[in-house]
Amino acid sequence: MARKLKTYQTSLGFFDLAVAAPSMKAALEAWGAERNLFHQGAAKQSEDPDVIAATMAAPGVVLKRPVGSSGAFKEHAELPSDLAGDGRSKKAGRKSASRKPQQHTNRTEDAAADRKAALAFEREHKRRERERAREEAARQKERERRQQAVDNAQNALDAARRKHEQNAADLQAELELIEEKAQAEEARWEKERAHLETALRRARGQVLLSSGYFAHASRLAELQV
Incomplete structure (x- = not known):
């Protein structure tokens, strides 16, 4: 069975x-609210008949009015006209106004009306839950989209790093092969150079022996003459 509704009132921010x-x-x-405003004395059950009538006409819908004002509560309220004014004086004026004796209406407990209001609250509550669920789904989708973008960027970076490491490894292997060839060429050259220098000597x-022989033979020929 749906529970009977009550009207609750608080002040948050500008409203x-x-x-x-x-x-x-x-x-x-x-x-x-993220904290218990009732335990902190910042919220209360309202007994103002005008406020009760306004909220009961739209169960579960949060109604607003500029903070410190005494106007009617609405679903869409404008900001206070004087945000730079002395908020304490407004609150004091509101407190002094609230000290006026309130007229308590003697409403007949109408079970059908209470049930209708409670069902309206449940509908509003479910609507609000669906809206929150849609907003959370949209936020989750956005988080997934951003995470996918991060994953794509990370995958691209990892692929580029692997390609770089492979290229570097290939180049290193080529350098080592060139170094081996250079060392082999240097060893071959040293061997060939030693052989050629020996042959040159x-x-x-x-040549020197031949030159000495011809010089000696020439001197002998001169002596015989």
Whole structure:
């Protein structure tokens, strides 16, 4: 069975808020409050007949009015006209106004009306939950899109790094092969150079011997003459 609704009121930021809800917990959830405003004395159950009438006409819908004002609560309210003014004086004026004795309406407990209001609250609550679910789904989709972009960028970086490492390894292998060829060429050249230098020395020695022989023979011929 649907629970009877009550009207709860608080102030957050630039607005006074009011909502018809079955419990304080439900009111805090509707306001999006992260702390228990009732325990802190920042929220209360309203007994203002005008506020009650406005919230009961739209169960579960958070109604607003500029903070410190005494106007009617609406679903879409304008910001306070004087944000730079002395907020304490407004609050003091509101407190002094709230000290006026309130007229309590003697409403007949109409079970059908209570049930209708409670069902309207449940519909609004479900609508709000669906809206939150859609917003969360959109946020999750956006997070997944961003994560996919991160993954794509990371994969591209990893692929480029692997390609670089492979190219570097291929170049290193080529350098090592060239170094081996250079060393082999140097060893071959040293061997060939030693052989050729030996041959050159022998050839020069033979030239010297030959030159000495011809010089000696020439001197002998001169003596015989």
